[in-house]
Each structure stands twice: as C-alpha cells, then as structure tokens.
Amino acid sequence: xxxxxxxxxxxxxxxxxxxxxxxxxxxxxxxxxxxxxxxxxxxxxxxxxxxxxxxxxxxxxxxxxxxxxxxxxxxxxxxxxxxxxxxxxxxxxxxxxxxxxxxxxxxxxxxxxxxxxxxxxxxxxxxxxxxxxxxxxxxxxxxxxxxxxxxxxxxxxxxxxxxxxxxxxxxxxxxxxxxxxxxxxxxxxxxxxxxxxxxxxxxxxxxxxxxxxxxxxxxxxxxxxxxxxxxxxxxxxxxxxxxxxxxxxxxxxxxxxxxxxxxxxxxxx
Numbered sequence: 037x038x039x040x041x042x043x044x045x046x047x048x049x050x051x052x053x054x055x056x057x058x059x060x061x062x063x064x065x066x067x068x069x070x071x072x073x074x075x076x077x078x079x080x081x082x083x084x085x086x087x088x089x090x091x092x093x094x095x096x097x098x099x100x101x102x103x104x105x106x107x108x109x110x111x112x113x114x115x116x117x118x119x120x121x122x123x124x125x126x127x128x129x130x131x132x133x134x135x136x137x138x139x140x141x142x143x144x145x146x147x148x149x150x151x152x153x154x155x156x157x158x159x160x161x162x163x164x165x166x167x168x169x170x171x172x173x174x175x176x177x178x179x180x181x182x183x184x185x186x187x188x189x190x191x192x193x194x195x196x197x198x199x200x201x202x203x204x205x206x207x208x209x210x211x212x213x214x215x216x217x218x219x220x221x222x223x224x225x226x227x228x229x230x231x232x233x234x235x236x237x238x239x240x241x242x243x244x245x246x247x248x249x250x251x252x253x254x255x256x257x258x259x260x261x262x263x264x265x266x267x268x269x270x271x272x273x274x275x276x277x278x279x280x281x282x283x284x285x286x287x288x289x290x291x292x293x294x295x296x297x298x299x300x301x302x303x304x305x
Contacts, residue, residue, distance in 0.1 A: 039128060099149070100211070189276065196290030243269075
C-alpha cells in the first residue's frame with residue numbers, strides 16, 4: 037500500500053509540473069483517433085456493431101503504450117538516476133514494486149481514457165449505439181481488461197530486453213502501432229495479409245478484438261455462459277496467461293544476466 041501511495045504522489049507531481057506536455061500529448065492522440073474513427077465510421081455507417089468494436093480497438097491502442105512500455109520506462113528512469121540498485125535492496129521485491137506502479141498507472145490512465153473516449157463518443161454521437169449494448173457492455177469491458185493484462189505481460193518482455201540492451205524501449209512504438217493496424221482494429225483479421233496473421237496471433241488483442249466484434253454485433257442477447265463456449269475467449273485467456281508467464285520468465289533471466297554484467301547501477305553501462 038505504501039508503494040501505491042508513493043507512486044501516486046510521484047505521478048501527481050509529474051502531472052502538476054508537466055501538465056502542458058500531458059495535455060498536448062493527449063490532444064495529439066485524440067486528433068489521430070478522431071481521424072481514424074471518422075474514416076472508419078464513414079465506411080460503416082449502417083453497422084453500429086462494427087463501429088463499437090472499432091471504438092474498443094482504439095481503446096486497446098490507447099492503453100498499449102503504457103501496457104507495453106511502462107515497465108521498461110520505469111527501469112530506464114531508475115537506471116538514469118542511478119537508483120535501481122537501491123530499489124533492489126529494499127524489503128519489497130522488485131516485481132511487487134513494478135506491479136504496484138503499473139496498477140497506479142493503469143488507474144490514472146483509465147481516468148484519462150474516460151475523458152478521452154467520452155469526448156470521442158460525444159463528438160461522433162455514439163451514445164445510442166453504446167446504450168443499445170446493455171449488459172454486453174460489461175462483457176466487452178471484461179474482455180478488454182483481459183486483453184490489456186496480456187499486453188502488460190508482453191511489457192515485461194520489453195523490460196527484460198531493456199535491462200540487457202538498454203535501448204529496447206524503441207520496440208514499444210512498433211508493437212503499439214502493430215496493435216492498432218494488424219490485430220483486427222482497423223482491418224478485420226480475416227482481411228489481413230497472410231504473412232501478418234501468424235504474428236497477429238501472438239497478440240492477445242487479436243483474440244480480444246475478434247470476440248468484441250462478435251459481442252458488439254446485434255445478434256441477440258449474449259450471456260457470460262455463452263462467452264465461455266466461444267473459442268476466441270479461451271484463446272484470449274491462454275494467450276494472456278502465456279505472456280504473463282513468458283514475461284516474468286524473460287524478465288527474471290534478464291535480471292540475472294544484468295547482475296552478472298554489473299550494469300544495474302547506471303543506464304550508461
């Protein structure tokens with residue numbers, strides 16, 4: 037709990053001092069999201085279910101930067117300040133510290149997302165389509181949460197690479213845009229190039245987007261029990277669990293290798 041309070045206090049200080057950058061960073065994202073949404077909605081005017089699925093796909097993209105890159109960014113900051121070794125010597129395990137920070141980041145990112153997407157939905161008049169979902173909206177949010185957790189697992193892989201290679205954070209941009217364009221958000225999975233599909237299967241978002249599209253389409257009432265019978269749901273669960281396991285494994289191995297090299301004291305060595 038103390039870790040969460042400390043991280044929350046730190047972030048509040050960051051937002052207070054750098055509010056201008058955060059504001060215009062979100063405005064930039066909003067312009068890009070609005071442009072994509074306008075283009076997609078223009079081609080699917082009579083398919084509100086597809087538009088809702090696309091909206092959640094954009095939500096995945098909005099969270100993907102933090103989910104994939106926040107762990108490595110935390111490590112970058114500590115290494116550059118020369119305080120990472122001090123974190124390792126605290127009574128709390130390093131992964132507990134990281135997960136606590138990620139939790140705080142996720143909560144604050146969610147608050148930003150509420151404002152961001154409420155504005156987007158209002159501008160494009162999507163409230164009737166969302167209201168028509170009823171209980172499906174809760175199921176969509178559940179699927180979304182599982183998919184995001186899988187992305188955090190992938191983020192630990194990036195963090196492990198960052199410990200060894202230092203500059204691995206540049207991978208985050210590539211992965212984030214792959215989430216946007218090649219996991220079924222902008223282009224339906226069935227229409228993706230054959231060479232891309234095997235890579236797309238590695239992302240939990242791919243299965244989440246497929247399931248969300250099925251949920252959002254007006255095919256009658258959908259219950260949680262019917263979701264349990266859906267193949268995409270179990271593929272999503274399996275993919276998320278695999279990434280959580282692989283992410284922790286690679287991160288642990290990277291920590292051991294970095295300790296042997298003695299390069300946990302500084303970003304530059």
